[in-house]
Amino acid sequence: MVAGAATSGVAAVLGASMLVVSARRQTGPRVPAQWLLAVGGGLAALSVVVGLVGTVILADGWSQHQAQRGTLSTVVATGMTLAGLVLCVGLLRLPSVAETTASAVRLILDGLVIATALWFVGWVLVSEPTRLLGDPVPLFCAPVLLATVTAAEAAGLTVIVAIRALRPRSGLTCIGCGVTVVTVAGLGVAAGICQLGVNLTVVSAVVLPVGLMMIHLASRTDEASGGVAFDVLRGASGYAFLPMLAMAVSAMYHLMRGGDFDLPGIVSGSAEGFALVARQYFALRDVHGYAGRLAEREAHFRELAHTDPLTGLANRRGLLRALHNEGASGSPRVLLGLDLDGFKNVNDIRGHDVGDAVLVEVGQRLRANLRPGDVAARLGGDEFAVLLSACPEEAQGAAERLLEVIGRPYDQVDGQIFLSVSIGLAGDPATPDVEALLRNADLALRYAKQQGKNRIERYDVAYDQLLRRRTTLEHELRGAIERGELRLAFQPVVAVPSVRPVGAEALLRWHHPELGQVRPDEFIPLAEECGMISKLGAWVLDQACQQLSRWLADGHDVWVSVNVSPRELHAPEYVVQVAEALRAHRVPPQRLVLEITEHVVATDLDELIRRLTVLRLTGVRIALDDFGTGYSSLGQLRRLPIDILKIDHSLVSEPDGTPGTTDLPGRPVAPMVDVVVRLGHQLGLEVIAEGVTNPTELASVVGAGCRFGQGQLFGWGVPAEHLEAMLDAATSPGARPVPAPRTASLGAVAPAETPDSDSPADQDGSDTAQQYLPPKM
Template identity: 40%
Template structure:
């Protein structure tokens, strides 16, 4: 395509040179005619080649390509025939040229779809006006002011008349094409109109020169024809091809503003042509007079048709506007139109109905002054974005005042049409959401409020903490986490309703104790939280006051109850997030509870380190037995009568590769919470049983005691695990003693008693561990399925110096003996304790005084030394 443009442009130079040479020499302009013939052939090639890509088939440009060849045929006919008469030369040249112009007219009309050529009577009037005006101008140029159609013979008259009509029709077709062509092809149509406007007078002047013999007029005609042919080639090169759109042409038939002026321009040209003939002193022929009159009549008719169409169009527009206004007015969504300064230009009646008055949003009012003050800034940022940004495509929330003084909540969809030259405004499609917002607020109240105390619940507390942490200036704020102690006793004695009454009263007391700016929330069953402002010293004093009011007696319908509390205090500035803040508060309150009820402790990094240690142990404990980190130590159980070792208690030890030795009191609870206590105790049972079988014995075989956790018993796998260990190791069942706490044996559920009874039927002994701690009761000894009673270290601690403790110990030993139970005293650390226990009739003892926990090889040395005799020197036998 680029080569064609250069080729066409390059062809203008030789053609122009030939025309100039022809004008400067005497005689007929044969050189100029030959140059025009060559340019016509070149133009036909360009139209054919370029038109093939624009349209398919024998239509449009490919049909138009035949038109420039017809004048070349006429030139060849004149050259070959060489007629003598000028009129014969003109007739012979126009005979093939007239069909060429007819082909050109058809080619022009087929450049667009036929649907675009239909437009009612007005396009027909325009076409007639264009045609008559062109005919008048062209016939004047052809005949000149002196000749008349009557001066020609019939054959010449017919040929020239046909020439005048077809050239005028070509220009008229080009004008019609400009009015109906697609917008993107309008530059092509303008160039094509210019080409036909040059070709028509050029051919007319050439014909006039042949008839009159004026070579100067002929040279001008050749220049005009050459320019018209070049513009034809340029037009086809500018054509992007038919539009893919299928929308029909508008009813007016107009696609350019220029076409609105073309009918008047045609009439003006016709009138100026007639005036020019008159001003040159020639008589106006009847053809010119009739044609000018017809142009004037057609111009008036065209104006009347245009006015009628504009009236009909205005009626349709008003009807369409009324239709869409009715749709907008009856829509459930209100429409608000704003100008570039966010001033109201129009609002739908629906908005007035929503706000209680038609003038609730008056035209010209500033929207930012009408909305709620809290919404003005966000609305201004959204609707007046920074340079280069556009208005949001989402939903805006705003509040407008109702006539009753309240605020209505609206959701507005934004259509930013400020860049649209027709609209030039911001359109808000508003929907009333007041009722929905009210329901959401009620649901939010339910979701963030504790139904018992009416205080914010845990979710509400977290929201308050998020707001406090996200504040630009959080100030000095602290969180007090309060954990009540004693609610279980209230529930057991008086029931849940009284617990609710206690919680309500505690919440009331806390609310009355803190300042009005402090927030009190209930975050759990017996847990409250206070978000307080003030210095560290002021917050510590507030924590003491909270403890004081909680510890005051609570008068309820079921009586007076006493509860206490522990408080953990955390500074908000030390936490990065709400979960981190609550975790620190829980660590602090847990440490306060461990220190004793009625204690308030502030969080310190050491508490976080302890929590990190527990988390690390919880992560590393599973699989520790497979990694060889666990071991079993044995503490000898000595018969006080025989003074030798008669049994051992297996004790687990964990040697962490990084944290060192971890005591059982630390990792066993972690194993229970992590759910691996069953695997841990199965490993301990297996290794302890296998190790005991390798120990030497001189008398009765040593018995093995193993601690069993409550979680293992609750898992319902204890019987199966013990049976598997006995079968795999070969340990005799009567040598195994399972040490279980009283709370586990007394727990609810028939499965516990069934499992314990099954173990005893297998021959396994059951020991009641840690007797003397908690709520141990002598009455339970008659109901518990046990064989051995183990006295806790706390029970033995004062037996040597407290007569009451000694009397109680003697009573327990006497009752156990009457029930046929063996008694083992744990934690014996002094000879005095050992002597007192022996005097009380206790049968067995274990403790650091006798032997510390030892490895199997160390235990072998003890058993081999003196046939297992183990005694710490002289012990009184009082």
């Protein structure tokens, strides 16, 4: 017996020492828990050693030293109670087991429910009439009862932690089992000393180091740091059914055997009830808190669903909600639609981060300049809206203020950014239709954009008519070619002063069976916006080449010019398209002139030069149309690979109504025409004066040395057969002869097209379209 006690004592001390070593090696958040486990293990080992020493001393007169055994049992039981409490606290202090005091209290209560059931079942087994342990426990061993409570709580806490531990759960489960083994073994030592004899004491002392070793081994693995999941909905009462069932069965068995309930039984039953009530109270409070948080989150997400995440303004849903609320209140309302002008350039040049910063500042400026109750919203991209509770007159003043505020510079790291805004205003207190109000504001905004931007436009009923017509035109235009509604008109280009037609500009015309004659300035911009311009341009090019081929086959000496849109010009396949049209209709390339406007020059000059150079390699001529409207500079003109300058009508006419100057008696000259003609001739270009409407302007053009004219004076765009009649009349024997063209303009005509010097046309001084073909640089 002495040898066994000595061995058990040494093993207990060794196990406690290993826990101390583990605690000293720990780092991080597990250090406090590990030291608590080491202190608890040390107290348990010390209590067991004291109990073993006393047992060895009292072994010879074990039954005669009843008082001494009671005192020794009290000391061991007290020590084990303290050790069990410290070990339980160490278990709760492990990382992620009980992160807050409230979660620790919940785990303790859950463990107490199981512990009370275990204690009650044990009380039934050791009390009258069952008495599994023989004689009842004497009063002087009452501290043992405290040790039993601690052991039961350790067991209950271990069960709860094991149930709720996250995978892998072996670490925490092993530590909990080790704590339970230590407390139960200590209880066995105290009980053996108190009443049951030396054998139970020694056996319990042998088991205790096993529990210490389990704690030590589990503490060395990372699995011991696994967390404990706490679910409000599942962790409230499901675990309590089995303990309550065990208590109920034990109580019924106790009563059926004729037993009664003394103070410990009543206390344990009351403790179980209070533990359940307290746990359910906390569970109910958790559920209420959980429901409150759910409600807050729902409100938060509902608000997020109506809020723009970048600017913090309302989004489209938020605006619709405000519109419906305002409509229900019946108060007058005005909706402003706002769109930033040129914002795409900010994203393209400065980057999207700078663009987002500008949008955020726009939102701040809107919010700072609205009254309480007004709603500002970002509808997407650079489009905003403001809902005002005001009459249209008050809203006009607010819109003017916003126009000025948003137009102020935006300070950024790379420098200031300047933007303007277009605003559309719509409001009708008598109209509760939200969709109509949104649509009206959008129509007004679109009209403001079309009218030049940086302005305010109020909705007008006429906008509806314009929109309906625009929508109808776009729909009908898509099938106009297939239905045969398009045709070409040809405006003659004449040689001056003979006014003999030598070329023609192909103009697109659209006659709809229901809409009637649709103006080109109405459907051409629409075709550019909706992506139809390339299809229309291909049709015009093909039809113009086909008609030119017929005229050439009939012996008419003419060329035809076709207008080219910027989108067509920058399309990679356009050069192939031109070459295919010339080949298909067997048209000499120099007979086709492609006209571009000065507006194209204002975009990307280098890319334009590359495109025009490739086109000129096919043999066609290039004309710069509307020259003089302000886009081209002299340096650009020298670089552009063009053959013809077409002077804009604004230079041909006299804006102030005064007659032109004269360089010779009786020859009025328009000063700007004279300058452009001289400049074109110096650059080797031919010049055509557009928009000649009266004899005075014709005289000015002729006086400036310009050889070609186009305009009302020589005829509007006419069908092909009418122009063919004009060509026939010009080549009839009675046609008026004119002097031969300047020699300087003849050198670039292709050899196959150059007239023979002995031909009758040269001998009698008449002019031909072949001679007037624009020169190729």
